[in-house]
Amino acid sequence: MSRYQVFLGVLPDVCAHDATRMVFTADAGGRCEVFAWDAAARRARQVTDRPGGTLHCAVDAESYVWWFEEDSDGRGHWWYQHFEGGPRLPGLPGAPAGLPRGLAVTPHGTVAAAVADAHGTAVLLGRRGRAPREVLRTPGPRRLGGLAPTGDLLAVAAAPDDPAAVTLLGADGDVRARLPGPDGPSGRLWCASFAPRSGAPELLLVRDLGDRYAPATWTADRGLRTHAWCSFDTEITARWYPDGRGLLIRQERHGRSLLHRVDLAARTRTLLPTRPGTLLDAAPRPDGALHQLWTDTGHSPAPLTSGAVPLPPPGQTTTVPGRHTELWTPTPDGPVHTFLSLPEGDDNLPDREGGLPQGDDNLPDREGGLPQRDGPAPPPAIFLVHGGPADQDRDAYDGVVHSLVASGYAVVRVNYRGSTGYGPRWRDAFTAGVGHTQVQDLTIVRAELVRRGLVDADAIGLWGMSWGAYLVLLALGTRPGLWRAGVAVKPVADWAAAHRTTTPALRALDVRLFGGTPEEVPERYAASSPIGYAAHVRAPLLVVGARRDVKCPPEQIRSYLAALTEAGAPHEEMWLDTGHDGYDGADHVAVLRRALRFMSAHLPGPRRRTAATTRPPAPLGGSRPR
Incomplete structure (x- = not known):
């Protein structure tokens, strides 16, 4: 067990007054715990x-x-300690006590x-170490969107399509402004952060324009302004530069990341050089x-910096065996993008399909460009279905992909419609x-891979967590002849039953997806619930x-x-005696081992390969929000 690690995909938090002092989460014997990094001393x-690990810091x-610090149900309180130690x-x-929904300190x-x-949600204001x-x-479900450096203005975020997506509150709790979400068919609004500078507070947001995304800002004197001249065709996140004037925008495009520096005053946007990947x-x-x-x-995650202050070193670095490529397959709404990882010995494929657009170009050729297979029999394949x-799915390290490829399976990750x-x-x-x-998209990609001879048509399984696990159940019940085995980790199996007992945020998501509650549109919930198709399942299922x-x-899982x-x-x-998300690598590894044994028993003999010299880390968390 000690050779497995856990990790979280976030950078260290840096002290605003001393950049050599950082706080981050990292592996501690298979759990995620908080560490203080003294960059000057490199210590x-x-x-x-904590027995269950610690995530938020x-x-x-x-x-x-x-x-x-939380209990087994995720409820708890914030604690603090000086960087050097002490009480x-x-x-x-x-x-x-409650679930954490944001923290900010001026x-x-x-x-x-x-x-x-x-x-519901409580928003608290006070001083460190004193009753707030x-x-x-x-x-309703809310999160803290930011606290102005002056400490007298808070941003509280609701769902991005809420009529009051962001509420600005004074220190006395009075509402200073409400920023609307949808304005017609578009308009969703996400809250980012306040500018880190003195003077009049300025809030950064991201606006959905219907067919694109753009940064937006709010100030008390000018109100909400959308900077439509700086729009992007796929999702973005935005943050201020330390001077509180420029923006760093990270764009997630076709499974990879791009970085842009934006100067709102000069109306300029510069694409920054980045290494291909995520x-x-x-x-x-x-x-x-x-x-x-x-x-x-x-490759497992690695910190990169262009500055003199070093980041904490990574844990065990890992290289995934096999070949990693991609393809695009036509669907009724356009081409679906798939990341394909093949075990060692599949040498007929190029490293990359090529032609992946990096700007605002059109998509690659709909037929992809991967060759037909000639030669040895294709490998068994597992569709690793993402949540959401x-x-x-990104061009990014995944410990499950690592384990499956090292075990001789091809791994198929489809960015289906809705991604x-x-x-x-x-x-x-x-x-x-x-x-x-x-499920239709998974089926279309399966047919494409079989047609090209890239995977064994008689040895294809499904594996997913959360919403991905839901799709596994639905696919096994509605397309029973296509799949030889399935693994579903923490699935939705009965939408109406899950809706009654899940969180308020997820009930709101259900209403948006289905167009109403189970009482209002029961037929839609029933039509999409795997429990209604359980009698048709033929493939072995874990x-x-x-x-x-x-x-x-x-x-609702027990009913299924x-x-x-x-x-x-x-x-x-x-x-598992846990919640939906966990910080203990032991649970992830236990599920991984059980699922690998299950797949090995029910998918015809994968060709055994020598695994990488280091064991794969067990990434924490799952999909969001399911």
């Missing part, structure tokens, strides 16, 4: 040591390390936090450095219905559930398993 100190301008103290004593020590509990005031209590995070620093956390399918649905990274039209294309559209899962609740039993469908089950 790391472990701050937390920050460092404020006065070099105090913050972390969120651990409650950050906001007397605050209600250079002068004013603290804002949002926590979610059974009664509740400035907002709302029954930037899990990128941040400009006061010394002029640009910190990046880079990866691609063949508003997420994407991000391909523009708003692709993200919103559910033309065959919720779930059925995505279902993994979590007893404390509030996103994909366990009772009962339906499989009644139908005589071959299946196994595995239960």
Whole structure:
């Protein structure tokens, strides 16, 4: 077990007044814990040591390390300790226990936090180590979008398509402004952060223009302004440069990352040089450095910097065996993009298909460009189905891909309709219905790979987590003749039952996806629920559930398993004593080992390969929001 690592795809948080002091999360014996990194001394100190691990952390301008300490259900409180060590103290004593929904600390020590509990979301304001005031209590899901450097203005974010997507509150709780989400067919609004400079607060946001995305800003005197001249055709995230004037924009486009520097005053946009692959995070620093956390399918994440202050060194670096390529396959709404990893010995393929656009060009040729296979028999294949649905598979390291390829399987990762990274039209294309559209895309890509002789038609399985696990169940029930085995980790199996007991944020997502509640449109929920197709499942299926899962609740999984039993469908089950997300690598590794044994038993003999010299890390978290 000690050879497995956990990791999170975020850069260290840097102290605003001393760039050599950073806080980050890293592996600690198979758990994720908080570390303080002294870049001047090149020394790391472990701050937390908890049985379930620790995920959320920050460092404020006065070099105090913050972390969120939670129970097995994810509820807890913020704590802090000085960077050099000393007593651990409650950050906001007397605050209600809840789920963390954001933390911000000004250079002068004013603290804002949002926590979610059974009664909704509370937004708190106070001073480090003192009892806070509740400035907002709302029954709906909210998160803290930012705290102005002056400490007297807070941004609270709702869903991006909410009529009040962002609310600006004064320190007294009075509403200063409400920024609307949709304005007609478009207009979703995401909150980023306040400019890190003194003077009148300026809030950075991202606006959905319907067919593109653009940065937006809000100030009290000028209101909300959308900078449509600086628009992008796929999803972006934005953050301020330390001077509070320029923007660093990270664009996720076709499974890879691009970086742009934007000067709003001069109306200029510059494409920055980046290594091909995925930037899990990128941040400009006061010394002029640009910190990046880079990866691609063949290499585990590595920190990159152009500055003099070193980032913490990575853990064990890993290279994934095999060959990694991609293809584009026609669908009714345009070409679907697939990342394909093949085990060692499949030498008929180029390293890359080529032609992947990097700017605003059209998509590559719809037929792809991968050759037909000649020679040895193709390998068995596993479709590794991503969650979301508003997420994407990237040209990025994945420990499950590593394990499967090293075991002799081809791995197929499809960015089906509904995925991000391909523009708003692709993200919103559910033309065959919720779930059925995505299964249609998996089926289309399967046919393409079989036609080209790249995978064994009689040895194709499915593996997914969360929304991806839901698609596994739906595909096995609606296309039973195409798949030889399936692994579904923490799935949605019955939409109506899950809706009744899941989180408020996910209930809101359900309403957006289906166009109403289960009481309003019961036929839509039923048509997309795997439990209605359980009697048609023929392939052996491993279902993994979590007893404390509030996103994909366990009772609806048990009902699905009962339906499989009644139908005589071959299946196994595995239960974890966790929630939906976890910080302990042992659970990830236990599921990985069980699933690999299951696939080996039910997919005809994968060609065994020698695994890489290091064991694959177990990435934390899952899909978002399911």
